[in-house]
Amino acid sequence: MTHFPLGRVAPAHTSFTLKVTVAALVAAGLLSSASVKAQEAATPAADIAAAPAPAAAPAGQDVNVVTVTGMRSAARNAQAFKQNNEQVVDSIVADDIGKFPDKNVAEILGRITGVQIIREAGEASNVVIRGLPGAVTLLNGREMFTAVSRSLFLADIPTTMLSRLDVYKSQGVDMVEGGTAGVIDVRTNRPFDFKGYTASVVTRAENRDKSGATDPQVSGMVSNRWKTAYGEFGALVGYSYQRGRYQDEGAWVGVPLSLEQGITGPDTLGRVMTSGDRKRWASNGVLQWRPNADIEAFAEVISTRIEHDAETNFLVGQLPFNKGATITKIPGTNYLQSISKDGADQWTLTSTQGRRHYSRTTQAAAGATWDVNEQLRVKTELARTISKFRNANPIVDIVGYLPNVSGSIANGAGTLNYPGGDITSGANFFLEKFFDQHSHDEGSSTDWRADVTYEPANKGFFREFSGGVRIAERKAASIHGIEGAVTHPGAYSSRQVMVNSIPGFVCGSPATAGNYGISSFVVPCASYLLNNVNDLRQTFTGSTTPNPEDPLSYYADIEKTRAVYGKADIAFNAWSVPVDGSIGLRAVRTEQDLRGNSLINNAVVGASTKTSSTDYLPNVALRAKFRDDLQSRFTWAKTTQRPVFADFNPGLVLHQAGNTTLATGTSGNPNLKPIESKNMDASLEWYFAQTGSITGTVFSHEFKNYIRRKSTPETYDGVTYDVSRPYNTTDGKLEGIEIAYKQFYDWLPGWLGGFGLEANGTYMHGGLTEPDGKVNSFAGMSKWAYNLIGLYERGDWSARVAYSWRSRFVSEYAYRATQYDLVVDPMKSLDASLTYKLTKNLSLTVDGTNLTDFKYKDYHSVPDLPRDIRRYDRTVGVALRWKN
Template identity: 50%
Template sequence: MKHTESGTSESQAKHRLVLKSGVAVLAAAGLLSTFPVMAQEAPATPAADVPEQATVTVTGVRRAAQTAQKIKKDADNVIDSIVADDIGKFPDTNVAETLARVTGVQVRRDGGEANTVLIRGLPGIATLLNGREMFTTTGRYTKLADVPSTMLQRVDVYKSQSADLPEGGIAGVIDVRTNRPFDFKGFTAVVNGGATNNSLAKRTDPNVSGMISNRWKTDIGEFGALVGVSYLRNHYTEERVFNTKPIDKSWLLPKLTGPDLVGLESIKGDRRRSSANYALQWKPNSDVELYAEGLTSHYLNNFETDFFVGLPWWGPGDQMSATKIPGTDQLQTLNSHNVNTIMSTQANRASTVTQQHAIGGRWNAAPGLRLSSEIARTLSDYDWQNPILDTITNVPNATVNTNVGGSSYVAYGGMNLNDPTKYTLSQLFDRYGHDQGSSTDWRADGTYTIPDEGVFKDFGFGVRAAKRTAASIKSFEGSVPAPAGILASSLPGMNCTAQMQNNWGTTAWYTPCASYLISNTADVRKAVTGSSSAKAIDPGSFFSNEEKNYALYGKAHLGWETAGIPFDGTVGMRVTKTDSNLLGNSQNNGAYVLTSKTSSDTAYLPSANFKASLRDDVIARFSLTKTLTRPDFAQLNPGTAYINPNGTTVLATASGGNPELKPFTARNYDASLEYYFSSTGMASFALFRHEFKGYIMNKVVKETFNGVTFDTTRPFNTDDGYLQGAEVSYRTFFDKLPGWLGGFGVEANATFTQGETSTSSNPDLSGKPFAGMSKWSYNVVGLYEKYGVSARLAYNWRSKFTDVYNDGGPGLDLIASPMSSLDGSLGYKINENTSITLTGANLLNFKHTDYWNSRALYPRDTRKYDRSVGLFLNWKI
């Protein structure tokens, strides 16, 4: 629901003034977020708490900091914002990358960019677009990695809930804001063009965007129109060397354990992000405004993973020799001869199209009474193909070392590994699927401001009704073996070579061409199975859900003074009811039976957010809220998808949902102290605690199907849990330094988190920290802006975390090592309309590693990513 302003008349006026003069100017950088010049040209707006004679010219980075700081200071909730110029000065390719620099936000990177986003260590996030719910296909939230940064005006991260915010974000709410034409004084046009080069991919790709906006005064009121487009392409490369989990190998040496596979992965991809947005506004008079706006985004990712699957044990035992890591029974080195070896290509084509359109209006219906209403339609589709083809050969010599400084080493030789005539077809995994989601969402909101000066300042109220659908289906899992003796070279156009730039032993090998697997899948099926028909759809993977949600809320804004200290706050209640009808296929005596399950739940979510102005520049906050997150639709699926074992590279595994899952809730406490010592300088300290009921986690259980025992992963509700921690942040600009030194500034923030769950149904997970949560994370940013030069250098770091519990077997947890990234930008303002910017990402060439319990004994992956350099020209009128 629409977030409404509240506060005294004076504070509201100040708030509107700042947003009008600050955000409206910055908004030009919203769709073209790498356009620093637009914010730099804004006139200075002295902050209310800074004497006129002490002010400095506020442009560019300072304007962005001032606007974000003002949003945080005036907000009723605990909130952090990052506005357009902040985003534009970094080489971000998506919103997830942008959020990595927000206090308390942790991200996970794969394929050289951020994707998974956590707030204070938790994944339960509600995502909004201009205040309304946004999602991707069957998910509860939109994949922020799919959203280009170039579409943004700003991003708000709500860490405490209020009654007017949609429920669903137990960790917080992320609201992505775009532009409207009334944000600008008149005609505005922006073009941003450039290119980025990735070091491992050795490709240079375009990144272009544009926006045009105007407003007109007519006899029937004022009109505004805006349209923007964005296109980004990104060829990327990631290289990995890996071990699999330790298993018993005592048949070679007494008490010996070691990985079954030691291999290499070459990952190459081509990401394309395109988006378009529009906004129309009509203000027939000073009391009425109508609008229509929409966004369409398309994320296409064509990528491949070329595996060198080293099977050093898959040869004559009398031709092997091994050593152990000193003082242990774990394998160090293995030399083998005449080893059967698999080369596997996983081809992927993933396409996501998401669009949202909304119409609405605002009306000052009477003195003090403001009403608004809006209806929105969201559609999202995800199509994917993932054919996997394995080929096999016999390699004369193989040498592996499971741990060389935390990485493994895989050296195979004695033959030309690039010769396709040495390989025969082994097996085909024919995988594909489709997800879709839609919603129709109506809401109406109102605020009544009380004219009398009393404790109650205004009342807010609203209703919401939404209908949401989600459906998913995919093919059967598992492989189909190829007839013996079919040469890989017999399929023309399928012969490619995988190249590794990092020397982890073997640097090149033959691999099936991913483009051929995607474009000529029928020919590959024919060669392997004798039929060009696609693998059948798996009824066990199917689910379809229709969900109807109704909500109403009321909140009151209060203000009073005690002992000379002004207090301000909101208290409210949100009541939400959800009726759900789930369809899926369950197993009954080996047959699939369509199963329907209906459910209904009603939740009461109180919230209270208070702040005390201890001084004009010091604010203390406290909030107490209750939040709720519903299970993902896939987690409710009663069906099960099975992967049958093939005796070599595939184990008997399965995954399914749990239709008995319940929504989980949290009682949240937040307290902070904020010191605003200038319009662009602040320091803050915050404490938080979440207390959970029914947090959802996964567990692996043994289930038998068709006489085969499968390790089956299913979600379940835990009992109780908590997460607590602290945040500290600081920002300043050294304006009082003489000359060119006055252009420097610094930002820094750090977060500490600690938490665990308890569960009687899976006691080995009780008392353990949340998977994916780092205990520590921090950001340090150096800033410079003066004489037309604008520069940033940002370092992001998070401590190690447990990725998967019991991943390598009971008691063997998969742990990710600390992660870091150094990114930067350097810009120069050529004239009033033009600037040029040089960007860099992963400047320290970060190396990702993970391991089971001990990196010295059981390393798993070592990964290297691209280092990126971009050059952009920015122009506007």
């Protein structure tokens, strides 16, 4: 083991790896000397999987103090899975059906070492592993996706369906390829997971403070198994319904400009208020059959449906520069601090973006496992996935001229006031522009795989051989309406249409919870936009005909993959230290047939591109067991990540400049190459108790063909647009370390023995090399991140308190093609839940998220040039859980 060629695998990082590994070893040594009594009393963790019953209590100890159920059972099972897996993996196991305080899979992921999330639009959605977005998402080991995306939208899967959630930091050759950051595998319940008849019902009410809404959530599951003359059968059905009305608020500051008096600052300030009503249904059904001890078959289906009405209300307040305004600067700088002007008669815009989303995804799968004999096992599986997404997005801008205006910048936000003017009255605003936007996406796939495992009768160096094939065909198609605005024929003339003259058209924006000047402003009603779109078309264009679809936005991609892999499990002794692991290779042939449209000589011409490539993905995973409870792990793998389908689209879509937008364009690149990554992980893991461990992992990713977008000026019909196109950039690398600690303090006396703690932290550095040689960290990557989770379980009580923190990060470089990067301040979150068992079968849970009312802040390169301050809902939920 000590002679494994680390240097040849990743020579650029050997020094870093050795330093951090030594540090981790020293830390483990210090901790082991401090915790030797706990270690001596613990059952060897290697025996957990084989003997899941709790260890016997030492003599004289109350055997009723520690009951290995609930949180302890979940922690024990997750720890056993991590310890015995050949890959570097972290897991969360359901401690009881529907008992997670989080509502969806994305929110749970934020508790896992090295994983960060961002909550917006009422829930967690944006998930990165070790600062990188390139994770492949699987459902029960199979590829699943939403519409034309590469991944499953994790917020669509309710936690009540979960059996286990696995986050693989290293990827085995037997896994579906496609993720350079890792693999997220969502495992759902099956009837053979339970001893017999099992039923559960969870009802929950959730209140959100910004939206002021209280909404229902209901889920249920019934499972049973029967022994018959034809073998054992099992059946499970599950259902979940969630409604969530939410409100996000933001106060924004425009991009810094060179203004009068040598001042650098924005020429606009504003608000953005987003609210929505999301309804989500999910259901699953599973059948299992075991005709004899050697054969097991299954069939399962899972379906999700989302109906989501939302609106975003904008306020764009133009500041009165060049009008003799009173201006001040932030002391010691040339940055704008405040500006005010009476009699400015200032142009002011408000807008509503109405959104009506409908999404439906269904996956059906069937498969079987056959133990041919004691040495040979065969598995096969066939899956079919269909996903659709529709979006209606009407937008209306209205304009008014306010007599007086004042604005200031302080505490990372912009404050805007209109003294003497009523910004809440529709009598002061007229119709200006209408955007008739809509889109439609579809995706489908057929996926078949077969795997064979052979164990030699006489095991020596080689312990097991396995191999398999996977054949998949994925289709994706997308099109949206021609983008652009239609100006009302009476705008800026004597024929202006004041918005208060249209019945049902005027609403007030939601009031802000923070103090950013004015609290509310007049806006078009989203309900009017969504339900009376034909009236809007008639008003602005004189016709009820919808905006036509844009042929340049259309693309259809057929992607065929053929994969084959082979793997050998090995075991040997290195200087009396047992070592086991695997070596393997996966070969993947990818063929793409891309169809779209291009603009040639001002004419739309069909375009077709066919590409093919073959990738060879080797993998090495080794584990050295120094003791039953102390082991070290090393993995090295090459992985690939295919571009999203929209990035291949050759069509060019142009967006004309408006009052608040620049002239821009977007296009794809059919010649994009997949991202390649060579990933290395080295860990030291000490499992000192059944529910106690300390682990440290050093990791390194080396990237090739990483995909970035850049904007360049391009002129069409005499108009210059900033056109964004994707491209494969130069090499990049990411290095870091993860440390995690988990333990229940069962040895403490009395009620103190119910406490437990999970703590994990991640440090990362590295990035992409720019054309000028500068290395920029990955967009969205925090250098530091940690989670602290306090646990308690004793008798009828259980509780969790979870605090997450991540350091500042760059969300976008060269923001809006300027010299400024968009930097996000540190993010933090405090969530908690408390459960009491009312009876053997019934429990009551109270939970809350965002308890500290976190404020998201970002800025243009320096804090004195802020961009956004955002606030999200603080939620409190009450749930009743019944299980037979």
